[in-house]
Amino acid sequence: MCDTCGCNITPGNKHLVEAGGKFSHSASGHESVEVLQNLLSENDHQADHNREHFHRHGVLVINLMSSPGAGKTSLLEATVRALGGKLGIAVIEGDLETENDAQRLRECGIPAVQITTGSACHLDAHMVHQALHQMSLDNIDVLFIENVGNLVCPASFDLGQHINVALLSVPEGDDKPAKYPVMFRAVDAVLLSKTDLLQVLPEFSPQRAETALRSLASEAPLLNVNVRSAEGLQPWLDWLGEQIAVFKSARETGAMGHFRPVTGQAHVLTHPHLSQFTPRENDG
Amino acid sequence: MHELSVCQALVEQAELIARERQASVTRLILQIGPLSGVESELLRRAFPLASAGTCCEGAALEILAAPVTVYCPDCMVTSEVAANKLLCPECGNWRTSLASGDEMVLQTVELETRAANGNESTGQR
Ligand SMILES: Nc1nc2c(ncn2[C@@H]2O[C@H](COP(=O)(O)OP(=O)(O)O)[C@@H](O)[C@H]2O)c(=O)[nH]1
Ligand SMILES: [Mg+2]
Ligand SMILES: [Zn+2]
Ligand SMILES: [Zn+2]
Ligand SMILES: [Zn+2]
Numbered sequence: 001m002c003d004t005c006g007c008n009i010t011p012g013n014k015h016l017v018e019a020g021g022k023f024s025h026s027a028s029g030h031e032s033v034e035v036l037q038n039l040l041s042e043n044d045h046q047a048d049h050n051r052e053h054f055h056r057h058g059v060l061v062i063n064l065m066s067s068p069g070a071g072k073t074s075l076l077e078a079t080v081r082a083l084g085g086k087l088g089i090a091v092i093e094g095d096l097e098t099e100n101d102a103q104r105l106r107e108c109g110i111p112a113v114q115i116t117t118g119s120a121c122h123l124d125a126h127m128v129h130q131a132l133h134q135m136s137l138d139n140i141d142v143l144f145i146e147n148v149g150n151l152v153c154p155a156s157f158d159l160g161q162h163i164n165v166a167l168l169s170v171p172e173g174d175d176k177p178a179k180y181p182v183m184f185r186a187v188d189a190v191l192l193s194k195t196d197l198l199q200v201l202p203e204f205s206p207q208r209a210e211t212a213l214r215s216l217a218s219e220a221p222l223l224n225v226n227v228r229s230a231e232g233l234q235p236w237l238d239w240l241g242e243q244i245a246v247f248k249s250a251r252e253t254g255a256m257g258h259f260r261p262v263t264g265q266a267h268v269l270t271h272p273h274l275s276q277f278t279p280r281e282n283d284g
Numbered sequence: 285m286h287e288l289s290v291c292q293a294l295v296e297q298a299e300l301i302a303r304e305r306q307a308s309v310t311r312l313i314l315q316i317g318p319l320s321g322v323e324s325e326l327l328r329r330a331f332p333l334a335s336a337g338t339c340c341e342g343a344a345l346e347i348l349a350a351p352v353t354v355y356c357p358d359c360m361v362t363s364e365v366a367a368n369k370l371l372c373p374e375c376g377n378w379r380t381s382l383a384s385g386d387e388m389v390l391q392t393v394e395l396e397t398r399a400a401n402g403n404e405s406t407g408q409r
Pocket of ligand 1: 071075195
């Protein structure tokens with residue numbers, strides 16, 4: 001709760017909150033206080049503070065979310081192998097237990113801090129802040145936060161990141177966006193991971209996955225990713241490269257706070273299979 | 285699920301307000317939308333646990349469910365839709381914007397002043 005900045009108090013509801021406001025007092029010793037504050041505002045304040053850390057160091061921060069086993073750590077390993085020489089990469093790993101994932105990334109030669117959440121099924125901004133104070137962001141260009149494997153709640157907690165990415169692996173089935181709308185409508189890109197398995201799982205339809213995603217009013221690009229081959233990683237590397245380029249130019253003009261993820265070249269919005277949702281084709 | 289941690293945040297917010305006024309909490313009113321990521325039913329179950337031993341213990345928890353509605357910029361209408369089908373029901377457009385349904389808001393805290401009964405003389409008027 002924020003006493004100092006009154007973040008959820010708008011001109012429209014201010015009078016309700018101020019002492020002596022319409023709802024503030026009643027005669028019987030009962031009092032009704034209109035608060036109108038987000039239940040996670042404490043987390044949101046910490047997330048803003050984290051963002052200040054990131055901006056002081058000029059670091060782009062990407063939050064990776066998915067079910068357990070969709071391939072987040074494998075994607076990070078492959079990304080480090082592909083870009084590690086050219087780019088300063090660091091990782092914060094969230095897991096219920098074990099240092100395994102952080103260890104896997106250290107073996108790739110990058111700094112990685114493990115957060116073990118115990119029973120908490122998501123990372124929150126406070127946990128990320130603690131991890132930040134255990135690592136140096138000097139010479140880091142991109143910080144990845146691998147969230148706890150869970151399609152339900154990580155989306156509700158701002159960590160201070162600039163970009164949210166969800167992985168949807170082929171073995172999970174193409175209807176996941178329809179089943180987990182809170183998560184999928186919150187992300188800036190969806191990676192269809194393990195696409196090498198499409199040949200053995202023909203029941204997975206990338207078009208159905210995309211239709212389910214668009215049904216959430218999401219413009220997020222859907223990128224095919226497979227870490228088992230160099231070509232399989234390329235769509236992700238291209239998209240990531242675009243985000244980094246846009247972030248760097250925002251950094252040069254001191255406008256990091258205004259950075260927004262770009263949809264990227266893999267622009268899928270005119271996909272013909274979505275015609276049922278777009279009755280007018282690009283009438284601009 | 286994280287309803288317990290959301291509930292703890294709720295209790296902390298309410299405690300700050302109650303402490304400031306030296307009062308105890310009798311009722312909390314929340315707005316929870318289906319796209320907020322928290323389940324009202326789980327919140328209700330977590331509340332006695334999160335509030336035990338605080339000034340919210342025993343308070344009534346009232347949860348107002350906000351409907352999921354989207355605004356279509358083409359039709360300029362707002363319509364109620366399902367949480368996983370945020371298309372405009374009029375024209376099928378998927379480039380809509382959410383008008384309501386993702387709230388996770390503490391709307392009202394009702395308090396009872398501890399000195400309420402013996403202290404009427406200091407009241408206004
Ligand atoms: N076939 C295939 N398997 C993958 C791919 N990416 C990850 N995996 C496998 O999926 C399993 C879980 O991967 P991991 O990266 O630990 O998932 P995480 O829990 O999301 O971090 C491991 O056995 C990986 O080898 C991929 O692109 N193709
Ligand atoms: Mg992992
Ligand atoms: Zn700090
Ligand atoms: Zn959680
Ligand atoms: Zn419409």
